[in-house]
Amino acid sequence: MDLPEKRVIGSLVLLSGLTCLAIGLYTGQLTFVMELLKEVFETAIAGLP
Numbered sequence: 001m002d003l004p005e006k007r008v009i010g011s012l013v014l015l016s017g018l019t020c021l022a023i024g025l026y027t028g029q030l031t032f033v034m035e036l037l038k039e040v041f042e043t044a045i046a047g048l049p
Contacts, residue, residue: 024030 024033
């Protein structure tokens with residue numbers, strides 16, 4: 001895969017992430033996502049030695 005192809009794919013992933021964030025903000029579901037991420041990171045940090 002060439003560098004321009006990687007840049008296009010990266011741009012599409014970034015655009016889809018921003019779109020999902022905007023939809024989450026619009027529909028008011030961002031608090032649910034933040035709570036979910038908080039639980040995931042707490043579990044991941046608790047597992048560290």
